[in-house]
Amino acid sequence: MSISAFEAFLKSIKPHSLFDSNITSHDFIALDLSIHNTELEAINVSSSDDLEQFIWSYMKSNNAKIAYGGYLEKRGIYQRSNYFNQTNSDTERNIHLGLDLWIEAGTPIFAPLPGTIHSFKNNTNYGDYGPTIVLKHHIEEFEFYTLYGHLSLESIEDLEVGVEVNQGEQIATLGTAEINGDYPPHLHFQIIKDIQDFRGDYPGVSNQLDLAFYKDNCPDPNLLLKLY
Numbered sequence: 001m002s003i004s005a006f007e008a009f010l011k012s013i014k015p016h017s018l019f020d021s022n023i024t025s026h027d028f029i030a031l032d033l034s035i036h037n038t039e040l041e042a043i044n045v046s047s048s049d050d051l052e053q054f055i056w057s058y059m060k061s062n063n064a065k066i067a068y069g070g071y072l073e074k075r076g077i078y079q080r081s082n083y084f085n086q087t088n089s090d091t092e093r094n095i096h097l098g099l100d101l102w103i104e105a106g107t108p109i110f111a112p113l114p115g116t117i118h119s120f121k122n123n124t125n126y127g128d129y130g131p132t133i134v135l136k137h138h139i140e141e142f143e144f145y146t147l148y149g150h151l152s153l154e155s156i157e158d159l160e161v162g163v164e165v166n167q168g169e170q171i172a173t174l175g176t177a178e179i180n181g182d183y184p185p186h187l188h189f190q191i192i193k194d195i196q197d198f199r200g201d202y203p204g205v206s207n208q209l210d211l212a213f214y215k216d217n218c219p220d221p222n223l224l225l226k227l228y
């Protein structure tokens, strides 16, 4: 498949890490939360405690500090929430559009690219993002957005739309399950070409019917992050 000019651009630029310098490339381990991972059959993925225990022990046994994955992953974990659930398999939203990075609550998050604060919001539906920040970027001829979901409440206090953010500046800390939509702590990172009319929010999970649109509008975050 040919790669678009925007995707080639994402591949060509060097981001700042989302995390501080204590975390290096050796600390990352890939995590499969798809319906194809048979290890998940033994646990109740609707329980954030059970899922957290599964992820933490997986990281521990792999000597990792961060587990990552999820772009275009078809997941069973959204079935617990009406916010995602629909009546038939074409319209049920269960295909993940961002990259998730699982690490403990309170972890500082840094801007991978220079930009401005586009918007922020606490998305409080069950299974939603909780506190979320969207940055707007204009680099070379490309204008696009990056979304940071499942943050702490403090992250969106005292924020102002339009304020400049430097590359590598701390923008947030990760939230706990109590405020992040009831998930084990993790960052949801998503690249968005056209954010439409969304503010502090954008769909992070698609159904099968809309997938072609979202796949194009939200390219693989790893083109930018280069974790794997």
Ligand SMILES: [Zn+2]
Residues within 6 Å of the ligand: 070, 096, 098, 099, 100, 187, 188, 189, 204
């Ligand atoms: Zn996510």
